[in-house]
Each structure stands twice: as structure tokens, then as C-alpha cells.
Amino acid sequence: MNLDILIPDYVRSFQVYTPSRPDHLLMQEYGTPLLHRLNNNENPLGPPPAAASVIAAFSPARAAIYPSGDSYDLCAALGERFGISPDRFLVGNGSCEVISSVIKAFCQPGDNIITADKTFAVYEWVAGFSGIEARLVPLLDYAFDPQGMLDRIDRKTKILFVCNPNNPTGSCWTNQVLIDFLEKAGEERIVVVDEAYREYVEDPGFPDTIALMDRFPNLVVFRTFSKMYALAGLRCGYLAGTAEVVDMVRRTSVAYSVNVQAQQAALAALSDDAGHIAATRALVKEGKMFLRGVCNNLGLETVGGEGNFLMIKTPINDMLMYRRLMKRGMMVRTMTGFRFPGWIRVSLREMAVMESFAGALEDEIRSIRK
Numbered sequence: 001m002n003l004d005i006l007i008p009d010y011v012r013s014f015q016v017y018t019p020s021r022p023d024h025l026l027m028q029e030y031g032t033p034l035l036h037r038l039n040n041n042e043n044p045l046g047p048p049p050a051a052a053s054v055i056a057a058f059s060p061a062r063a064a065i066y067p068s069g070d071s072y073d074l075c076a077a078l079g080e081r082f083g084i085s086p087d088r089f090l091v092g093n094g095s096c097e098v099i100s101s102v103i104k105a106f107c108q109p110g111d112n113i114i115t116a117d118k119t120f121a122v123y124e125w126v127a128g129f130s131g132i133e134a135r136l137v138p139l140l141d142y143a144f145d146p147q148g149m150l151d152r153i154d155r156k157t158k159i160l161f162v163c164n165p166n167n168p169t170g171s172c173w174t175n176q177v178l179i180d181f182l183e184k185a186g187e188e189r190i191v192v193v194d195e196a197y198r199e200y201v202e203d204p205g206f207p208d209t210i211a212l213m214d215r216f217p218n219l220v221v222f223r224t225f226s227k228m229y230a231l232a233g234l235r236c237g238y239l240a241g242t243a244e245v246v247d248m249v250r251r252t253s254v255a256y257s258v259n260v261q262a263q264q265a266a267l268a269a270l271s272d273d274a275g276h277i278a279a280t281r282a283l284v285k286e287g288k289m290f291l292r293g294v295c296n297n298l299g300l301e302t303v304g305g306e307g308n309f310l311m312i313k314t315p316i317n318d319m320l321m322y323r324r325l326m327k328r329g330m331m332v333r334t335m336t337g338f339r340f341p342g343w344i345r346v347s348l349r350e351m352a353v354m355e356s357f358a359g360a361l362e363d364e365i366r367s368i369r370k
């Protein structure tokens with residue numbers, strides 16, 4: 001078989017993403033009896049109580065039956081929550097799946113998408129292995145640069161992706177910045193706002209993106225049950241847009257990709273989120289203040305805003321810092337892959353874990369500076 005003639009160049013040249021190995025292997029390799037995951041911005045409180053009950057009560061017999069192919073009940077509940085029609089939602093196997101569906105729906109080789117250079121990389125990756133150019137605009141003061149993105153638009157630009165709040169810097173566009181951007185971007189292209197961390201945002205100036213769709217029908221928003229709702233392991237995310245846009249994107253998405261337990265748990269999570277969101281925000285706020293203080297005392301620069309994570313500049317290579325911290329049972333995210341060499345990103349967790357992390361970081365920094 002001659003794979004060379006079968007595989008498009010843009011697939012052959014794409015560098016595959018290597019996920020981290022299972023915890024039990026990492027613990028063995030680094031010789032640590034416990035491992036705190038501070039690498040994926042997961043919620044340590046777990047899902048809201050109603051979702052936890054649904055998961056615990058899941059009947060094995062139900063596993064034999066296919067789920068709703070279009071997450072019917074979940075779309076109905078989302079429609080009710082946001083006061084719009086259920087056909088304006090498309091649920092995916094994590095919001096990563098809907099990223100892929102949107103790019104497939106609007107782009108063909110030769111087209112381009114525009115996003116930032118230091119943001120969630122999946123927009124760039126899906127474009128890359130689909131033969132679509134990803135135009136990466138440098139962040140401005142750690143935030144998405146609206147004018148920089150507008151300047152890169154040409155007639156082949158199909159989608160602009162804005163991560164709001166931005167992973168990993170936590171920067172946010174306010175309602176006014178987004179409106180100005182949408183006005184200037186024009187209706188001939190799609191503007192996607194990825195709000196994976198929106199439930200963490202406390203700033204009252206944060207946009208109400210679903211309301212803005214009445215004025216800007218080219219606006220699409222992504223959300224997920226992985227972060228605030230702590231259902232990352234079940235994989236459930238969604239997009240919202242106008243009925244016409246969603247109808248187009250649905251054509252490129254795989255029906256039945258969202259499993260029944262994910263649909264049930266997400267539905268329950270939505271019905272029971274107020275106390276959960278408040279408790280999670282309080283935990284994140286406390287962890288962020290604490291960790292910022294620790295870093296200040298150590299003379300380490302931090303970058304963070306909204307979201308359950310904080311970036312820390314390390315005095316050594318980020319991979320070396322990762323290895324040192326792993327030996328102490330602390331798994332952080334290296335930032336070289338996000339084009340922030342020398343930085344790590346730390347997920348904010350409950351204080352007991354934050355204190356252990358701070359102890360490990362302080363020891364390592366002292367030993368590096370000795």
C-alpha cells in the first residue's frame with residue numbers, strides 16, 4: 001500500500017497530539033503515591049448533586065439502548081433555559097466535536113479561519129488537518145486583539161474564533177468590544193465565541209452572546225458541560241446559533257455521538273446549578289487569591305483573569321518544572337504548546353490541594369535558586 005498517494009499533504013504534515021498517559025503509569029514513572037491533576041481545569045467539586053444522582057442511578061439495561069440521536073430533551077431544556085427554540089442548539093461529544101462540525105460546515109481547502117496565536121489550540125488543529133489555513137493573530141497584552149483579527153480578514157475567511165474568557169490567559173472581551181468586532185467583521189463570515197469558562201465569569205460587562213444573535217445572525221457560541229458542570233469524563237458540549245446556521249452545521253455532525261448518560265447528566269446538571277456555580281466560584285476565588293499571593297512572595301509573575309486557572313512564569317524550562325512537580329504528585333500544564341515557553345498553567349482547586357501545591361512550588365523554586 002502506498003500511503004503517500006492516499007494521504008493529503010496537510011494530514012501527513014500534521015503533528016499528532018499526544019495525550020498524557022494514564023495516571024497510574026505516570027505515578028509509577030515519577031515515583032509518586034498520589035497525583036493531583038492541576039492540568040485540565042477540571043472542577044474538584046464534581047457535578048451538581050442532581051447530576052451526581054443521575055450518574056449513580058444509571059441502569060446497565062439503559063446502556064443497551066441508543067441515546068437520542070439529537071439530544072432531544074437536552075436541547076429542549078437548553079431552549080427553556082435561554083428562552084430560545086431548541087432547534088438553535090447542537091449538542092456534541094464535548095465542545096471539541098462542535099468545533100470540528102462548524103469548520104466542516106463552512107470551510108473547504110483554500111479557505112481560512114482566524115484566531116489568536118496563544119489560545120485553545122483545537123480551532124487551529126482542526127483547520128490544520130482539514131487543509132484550511134489558520135491565521136494566528138498575536139495576543140495584545142495577553143488578550144485577543146480585535147483589530148489585529150479584523151486586519152487579517154480576506155474573502156477566503158470563513159470563521160473567526162474568539163475564546164472568551166481566553167484559555168490560558170483568562171482575558172475577556174466585554175459586551176461592547178464584542179459588538180464593535182461583530183459590526184466590523186460583517187455578516188459574510190461566522191464569528192464563533194467559545195465560552196467554555198463562561199460560568200466562572202463574574203464581570204457584569206461580559207456579553208450575553210445568545211441575546212446578540214438577534215442582531216448578529218452570523219454569531220455562534222460554544223459552551224461545555226466539562227468545566228463548571230464537572231462532566232468532562234462524559235463528554236458533552238454544545239453550540240448555539242440561529243436556526244439557519246445550526247441547520248447547516250447539523251449536516252456535518254455525527255448523530256448519536258453523545259451518549260445517553262452524558263445527556264441525562266447534563267440535563268440534570270442544568271436543573272440544579274445555582275448552588276453549585278456559587279460554591280465553585282467561591283472555591284476558585286479563594287484558590288486564585290492564595291496562589292497569586294504565593295507567587296508574589298516567590299517573585300514569580302502570574303497571568304490570570306476569569307476562569308479556574310492561573311498561569312505562572314517559571315525560572316526554568318516549563319517541561320523541567322513539570323517533571324519536578326510531577327515527582328511531588330502535582331500535575332500541571334506545560335505552556336510551550338500554547339506558545340508560552342517557560343510558563344505553566346495551574347488549575348485552581350480546593351485549598352488543601354492549593355496548599356500542597358504551594359509547598360511543592362516553594363521547595364522547587366528554592367532549590368532552583370540555591
Ligand SMILES: Cc1ncc(COP(=O)(O)O)c(C=O)c1O
Pocket residue numbers: 040041093094095096097120163167194196197223224225226232235236237
Ligand atoms: C476554551 C476551551 N474550549 C473548549 C474546550 C473543550 O471542552 P470539551 O471538554 O467540551 O470538549 C476546552 C477544554 O479545555 C477549552 O479550554
